[in-house]
Amino acid sequence: MKANYQRGGGQSMNAMLQQAQRMQEEMAALQEDLDGREYEVSAGGGAVTVKINGKKQILALDIQPEVVDPDDIETLSDILVAAVNEAIKRVEDTNNAEMSKMTGALGMPGIPGLF
Known part of the structure; x- marks a missing residue:
């Protein structure tokens, strides 16, 4: 069966x-640019800083050394998780x-599942 394509009025x-x-x-090109970007995020008042790429x-x-308390590893763990999640x-x-x-500029707003 042969497909019938209409040419009138369109591209x-x-x-x-x-x-x-x-x-x-x-x-x-945009994805490559985004992948190459770097971000820096701090948590715990600057106690932990995470650098992450795109x-x-x-x-x-x-x-920071002052946040490392062998008797309170849980706090450090919480700060690390918060910093990584925010990054x-x-x-x-x-x-x-x-x-x-x-x-949006291409006339295709809201394409779900791109990332």
């Missing part, structure tokens, strides 16, 4: 494919905002 198939390829290239990989974890949230929020800008 040609070739033009649509070219536009889709451009969009794919722009999104790949791929959500921890690059550095700095702990991940910052990456996700930035990635989502930047992708939303791009997809």
